[in-house]
Amino acid sequence: MREELGRTVAKGVLDHDRVRGLIENAAAAPSSHNTQPWHFRIETNGVSIHADTERRLPVNDPADRELTISCGCALMNLRVAAAAAGQAYRLELFPEGEGAACLARVTWQEGDADAEEASLGSALARRRTYRKRFAPSTVPREASEALEAMAEREGAWLQVIESGEPRWEVARLVAEGDASQWRDPRWREELADWMRPVRQRDGLSVPALLAPVVRAVVRKFDMGRRVGEHDRELTENAPLLVALGTEGDGRRDWLTAGLALERVLLAACQLGMQASYLNQPIQVSSLRDQLHTVLNRPGHPQVLLRLGYPPGELPATPRRPLADLMLPVRD
Numbered sequence: 001m002r003e004e005l006g007r008t009v010a011k012g013v014l015d016h017d018r019v020r021g022l023i024e025n026a027a028a029a030p031s032s033h034n035t036q037p038w039h040f041r042i043e044t045n046g047v048s049i050h051a052d053t054e055r056r057l058p059v060n061d062p063a064d065r066e067l068t069i070s071c072g073c074a075l076m077n078l079r080v081a082a083a084a085a086g087q088a089y090r091l092e093l094f095p096e097g098e099g100a101a102c103l104a105r106v107t108w109q110e111g112d113a114d115a116e117e118a119s120l121g122s123a124l125a126r127r128r129t130y131r132k133r134f135a136p137s138t139v140p141r142e143a144s145e146a147l148e149a150m151a152e153r154e155g156a157w158l159q160v161i162e163s164g165e166p167r168w169e170v171a172r173l174v175a176e177g178d179a180s181q182w183r184d185p186r187w188r189e190e191l192a193d194w195m196r197p198v199r200q201r202d203g204l205s206v207p208a209l210l211a212p213v214v215r216a217v218v219r220k221f222d223m224g225r226r227v228g229e230h231d232r233e234l235t236e237n238a239p240l241l242v243a244l245g246t247e248g249d250g251r252r253d254w255l256t257a258g259l260a261l262e263r264v265l266l267a268a269c270q271l272g273m274q275a276s277y278l279n280q281p282i283q284v285s286s287l288r289d290q291l292h293t294v295l296n297r298p299g300h301p302q303v304l305l306r307l308g309y310p311p312g313e314l315p316a317t318p319r320r321p322l323a324d325l326m327l328p329v330r331d
């Protein structure tokens with residue numbers, strides 16, 4: 001389905017199969033713990049996206065902040081996939097008259113598709129969360145500036161955290177965040193629950209034979225100090241370390257953060273980079289203020305990322321079947 005994007009289509013007349021292809025691309029978005037917390041509804045002339053609160057992470061993400069960011073990423077993918085298929089659209093966030101779970105609606109329109117969004121289309125199937133060490137190559141200033149512009153286009157900001165004092169301080173907060181999360185048996189329980197064999201098609205994939213053992217170890221042992229030291233080193237040596245943030249800190253800001261995050265990730269992928277997350281000092285609320293102080297700018301950090309050039313390819317992580325994501329079409 002994804003490869004259908006290249007085909008030209010008459011504007012404003014996407015057929016059902018093609019819309020399902022766009023939704024498949026939306027669902028390839030990143031999400032915390034790979035929960036894929038989204039539903040889609042095919043509307044008369046567009047698609048709406050809804051939060052699936054059955055897939056929330058009450059310990060890691062009690063306010064559904066990351067859940068909403070994840071849905072924002074899926075919405076960005078939907079927009080990019082539509083643009084790459086030549087389709088113009090109108091976007092409404094939190095459309096009136098829909099329930100609280102409805103986060104956005106795109107309505108197909110006559111006209112030219114957004115060329116810049118369309119140009120990101122080939123990254124949709126290539127973006128990955130890359131948790132290993134990046135190649136030691138530095139990221140040129142023009143590349144980080146291009147990513148800053150991507151976040152700004154969606155109404156968010158991206159701040160580069162330079163090496164030296166600010167990096168060390170952020171790396172310390174990441175390690176402290178790991179220690180705090182791993183100390184909490186409820187957090188470990190939730191993480192273990194989402195460690196799943198690939199055949200389950202969601203969660204953080206672990207080999208089926210090892211899954212019971214890995215889950216038992218995660219539940220039982222506080223590995224915060226070891227994980228923290230590893231993450232501290234990755235943070236200090238990241239080719240590029242950035243915080244993505246928003247002016248406010250409500251649902252609309254979180255959705256904006258998701259749109260901006262995915263736009264940054266797709267653009268980074270086009271530049272040969274991948275990213276992984278060091279969100280611990282944002283997830284642990286007592287550390288978020290300290291991170292804010294280091295960043296020294298107005299607004300609220302939403303995601304902390306390291307980016308670089310991966311030395312190898314990574315396979316795609318699993319996704320749930322489309323049928324499980326769809327809300328019934330309205331009469």
Ligand SMILES: Cc1cc2nc3c(=O)[nH]c(=O)nc-3n(C[C@H](O)[C@H](O)[C@H](O)COP(=O)(O)O)c2cc1C
Binds near residue numbers: 031
């Ligand atoms: C809002 C958000 C928060 C995330 N937080 C983390 C995190 O703290 N640590 C991590 O390793 N991955 C994090 N991820 C990445 C997801 O685990 C990843 O997207 C998911 O496993 C699917 O893999 P993929 O991105 O390669 O498609 C986050 C993703 C999103 C969108």
